[in-house]
Amino acid sequence: MGGLWVGVGWFGLARRRLADGAVVFAVRRDWPDWRTHEFVAPRLTQAEAERAAETERAYWRRGPSRPAVSVVRISVNDFRIHRDRRDCKAPDCAVASTRRAPRPS
Numbered sequence: 001m002g003g004l005w006v007g008v009g010w011f012g013l014a015r016r017r018l019a020d021g022a023v024v025f026a027v028r029r030d031w032p033d034w035r036t037h038e039f040v041a042p043r044l045t046q047a048e049a050e051r052a053a054e055t056e057r058a059y060w061r062r063g064p065s066r067p068a069v070s071v072v073r074i075s076v077n078d079f080r081i082h083r084d085r086r087d088c089k090a091p092d093c094a095v096a097s098t099r100r101a102p103r104p105s
């Protein structure tokens, strides 16, 4: 059974199930100490993901170690697979991109 529950609406409190082929915006945490990263808080829109990123930054501000938080576009399939990966250090995972590069899909 594929797909992913994605937070929608006010602070992502409602949930909607998306198919594997869909693309979501998620928060990427980069941990400088360990050089690992993870993806959390999948959202339908970039604006909602940015809001989730703000919440993340506020949360970690008080912590002893702070991840670099960014917003990435990632397919539901990739997000779901990545969730089971611990301490991922792969360089080819989704990163924040400000330019809108044309990509064949």
Ligand SMILES: [Zn+2]
Pocket: 037, 082, 088, 089, 090, 093
């Ligand atoms: Zn990764």
